[in-house]
Amino acid sequence: MCTKSGASGRTLGRVRGAGNNQFANPRCVCVEPGPDGHIYAADLGNYRVRVLNKEGAHVRTIGGQRGSGNHQFRYPWGLCVEPGAAGHLYVTDTANYRGQVFDKAGAYVPTIKVTRQRGTASHGVDVDPGPGRPGCPDGLAEQK
Numbered sequence: 001m002c003t004k005s006g007a008s009g010r011t012l013g014r015v016r017g018a019g020n021n022q023f024a025n026p027r028c029v030c031v032e033p034g035p036d037g038h039i040y041a042a043d044l045g046n047y048r049v050r051v052l053n054k055e056g057a058h059v060r061t062i063g064g065q066r067g068s069g070n071h072q073f074r075y076p077w078g079l080c081v082e083p084g085a086a087g088h089l090y091v092t093d094t095a096n097y098r099g100q101v102f103d104k105a106g107a108y109v110p111t112i113k114v115t116r117q118r119g120t121a122s123h124g125v126d127v128d129p130g131p132g133r134p135g136c137p138d139g140l141a142e143q144k
Contacts, residue, residue, distance in 0.1 A: 018046050020058040030079040032087075040089060042076040049076055049091055051106070062089070062106045068096050070108040 016024055024045025032038050038059060039052040048063040063073045074095035081089050088109060089102045101109040 027077045028079045030081050032081045033083050040079050040081055042079050042091065044075050044077060047073040047076065049079065060106050062102055
C-alpha cells in the first residue's frame, strides 16, 4: 500500500492463506477516510472481504464461503465504501454477476442485480461485456 504522495506505506499480509493476517489473491483495497475509518480488502481466493483498522489489525471478515447466498461470494473484486457510520460497503461479486451491499457492521443490506446485456436491467446494473468478454462486474466508482 502507498500513501497519498506515492511513498511506500505498509504491507498487509505476507503469507498466502486463510488466516486473519493472510490473503489469497487480494484484489481491490479501499480506505475509508477519517481517523476512525477502516481498510477494506477484497480477498478473492478466500471469498471474503477483510476489514482492518488503520494499523492493519483484523476488525472483521465479511463472507468467507464460496456460494451465491447473502454473505457468500464467488470472487469479490471491486470495493467502494461510503464515509461515515451510516455509510455502506459495496462489493462486486464477480462470478455471481451481482453487487452486494453491507452496512459498516458487516450486515447484509440488498443485492444489486447485474444483467449480462446492455440496457436490459430493470432493477440493477447493466454490463456491456464487449466482444469476447464474459460480462463479470469487477469495479465500482463513487459518483459525487
